[in-house]
Amino acid sequence: MDLHLENITLTYPDGDTTLTAVNDVGLAVPAGTTTALLGPSGAGKSSLLAVAAGLTRPSSGTVRIGGEIVFTPATTVAEATRVRLERIGMVFQSPQLLGSLTALEQLELQAHLRGRRPASLRARAMELLDAVGVADHHAKRPAQLSGGQRQRVAIARALAGEPQVLLVDEPTSALDHERGTQVVELLTGLARETGAATLLVSHDAATLATVDATVRMLDARIEQEAPLTAG
Numbered sequence: 001m002d003l004h005l006e007n008i009t010l011t012y013p014d015g016d017t018t019l020t021a022v023n024d025v026g027l028a029v030p031a032g033t034t035t036a037l038l039g040p041s042g043a044g045k046s047s048l049l050a051v052a053a054g055l056t057r058p059s060s061g062t063v064r065i066g067g068e069i070v071f072t073p074a075t076t077v078a079e080a081t082r083v084r085l086e087r088i089g090m091v092f093q094s095p096q097l098l099g100s101l102t103a104l105e106q107l108e109l110q111a112h113l114r115g116r117r118p119a120s121l122r123a124r125a126m127e128l129l130d131a132v133g134v135a136d137h138h139a140k141r142p143a144q145l146s147g148g149q150r151q152r153v154a155i156a157r158a159l160a161g162e163p164q165v166l167l168v169d170e171p172t173s174a175l176d177h178e179r180g181t182q183v184v185e186l187l188t189g190l191a192r193e194t195g196a197a198t199l200l201v202s203h204d205a206a207t208l209a210t211v212d213a214t215v216r217m218l219d220a221r222i223e224q225e226a227p228l229t230a231g
């Protein structure tokens with residue numbers, strides 16, 4: 001489903017005044033496509049992602065998924081949590097896997113928590129681990145995996161909940177250029193395959209050849225929106 005951020009403003013209290021982290025930002029991510037959010041440190045990227053995830057209430061503006069308003073300044077924590085559980089997948093900069101579970105179990109737990117009951121939960125989880133290239137490691141715990149493998153498991157785990165929207169914070173920061181490019185390519189392909197509207201924050205423009213669009217933030221505003229040329 002499409003993700004729409006409409007007129008999003010987010011301010012934080014800053015002493016006697018307020019700091020505007022996101023200033024009247026509009027952004028549309030069509031279903032099945034990937035948009036990369038670029039910009040210097042402090043531009044407001046993580047703040048915008050937090051609003052899109054319902055982790056932070058916007059000061060003004062609305063977030064829609066598939067046309068339906070899901071987050072506004074009035075959304076309660078309980079409502080936001082429900083929407084996040086049912087509709088949104090998240091991948092954080094550091095993969096935040098559960099230390100005691102194998103790669104396969106991380107996915108099974110996620111699907112279970114989200115009430116997903118595919119005919120064969122295990123088969124679907126294995127399919128996703130295969131899609132991200134770590135099926136051979138399905139029985140390993142996080143400590144037995146490399147940083148890149150953990151990142152891939154985290155991506156597969158986010159998709160195990162069958163999210164309509166996938167939000168990804170700096171997926172390549174712990175990876176070298178080649179692996180970073182592979183992970184972005186993987187995310188772009190999975191978004192297309194699953195129909196998830198994917199928004200990914202990145203510092204590394206060089207890894208973004210396969211995304212559908214890039215958006216640059218500067219001083220809390222969107223600076224430009226341009227489809228990347230193919231290749």
Ligand SMILES: Nc1ncnc2c1ncn2[C@@H]1O[C@H](COP(=O)(O)OP(=O)(O)OP(=O)(O)O)[C@@H](O)[C@H]1O
Pocket residue numbers: 012013019020021039040041042043044045046047048
């Ligand atoms: N919880 C908070 N309370 C107060 N100010 C905050 C908070 N979170 C972020 N800010 C401020 O909001 C602005 C935007 O920060 P944000 O983290 O969204 O930027 P960013 O583009 O993601 O930066 P980076 O690339 O360094 O992560 C910054 O000036 C930051 O100091």
